Amino acid sequence: MLLAERYRTSEILGHGGMGEVYRGCDELLGRPVAVKLLRPDLTDPFAAARFQREARAAAMVRDPHVVAVYDFGHSNGEYYLVMELLEGRSVAHELALHGPLPVDRAVDIVRQVARGLAAAHRHHIVHRDIKPDNLLIDVDGSVKIADFGIAHSPGGSITPASSGLILGTSLYLAPERALGHPATPATDVYALGCVLYQLLTGRPPFEGENPTVVLSQHVQASPAVPEEVPVPVADLIRRMLAKEPAERPTTDEVASWIFFDPRNATTAELPPPPLRRNRRAVFLALAALLAVLAAVTIGVLTAQNPGTPPAPTDVAPSHAPRPSASPSRVVTTPTATRTTTRTPPATSARPTAKTRPPATSQPATKQPPGKHKPKPGKTDKR
Known part of the structure; x- marks a missing residue:
């Protein structure tokens, strides 16, 4: 045609x-x-x-x-x-072929759908019919929302709601819609929560022999999440399937939700934590830091103890000034007590015998042998 x-x-x-x-x-x-x-x-x-x-x-x-x-x-x-x-197939076809999907794949599909719904909600468009049949998987694995046939959009004056019909599929219909209340973005979040439940278990959260029974369960019953579903994902499902629309997360929150299952790191949405991912790099950095600290410590100790000077040939008087621990030295002349700082040549690594103060560098006035200068406050009785 x-x-x-x-x-x-x-x-x-x-x-x-x-x-x-x-x-x-x-x-x-x-x-x-x-x-x-x-x-x-x-x-x-x-x-x-x-x-x-x-x-x-x-x-x-x-x-x-x-x-x-x-x-x-x-x-x-x-x-x-x-x-x-799109050359791929629908999510419903994927479920029919393979049954329940791995956790990481199910979460990935839901997050992609949430991104598309968030874009629609920014234009004040509510899809109102989110279900596996209306979610298409392209050949590259990306998921796209189709069929806006019963979507509620701004300026939509013509609607079959006037006929008393409830639009949508009963297996994915939010409680407020089952009670006849208007659809909101939270309505799409509830339907997407039903899809996530089905992706993990192979069946919708509520089933019955007719749509009326199913709608009644949406309004009154709580979904029984299987124990094999990881706790973080089970908590997300319960939040998305909350009876009160205000208690459900937004599509932006679902799209940015991060899941990491410590029981099976291969199905995690995130890579391992940075310390685990870069353990080799962290060890190398610590080793380099320890080497630098060791080098600094050795340098400080060497500067404080440049070496032990050779033993002198004679013993200097006990009251003679001792060589300073620093490379500079103090010289005392007989005429005046003057401090002179001299820097030895760069090639002098250790002090030599010539660097010792001369034996004659004593005060000009000496006490006679056997005489002692009286201490202040005392008299010499001799």
């Missing part, structure tokens, strides 16, 4: 409640596309308006985790919506 003399459809890729999706080609731009056609057998009088609203809502959100919308129109009696073509 050729639509608007531009889009040619071929094989069918899938179908939903409102329409069928075909593989197509934009012959004007020469690129592959996905073309969604509104089902002609629909008796819903709001179907065309909802289809157009889906196109407008999806076109408002530009995010890597939302399927891009290229065009919308009416041709040959058909309403069509031209979108980005």
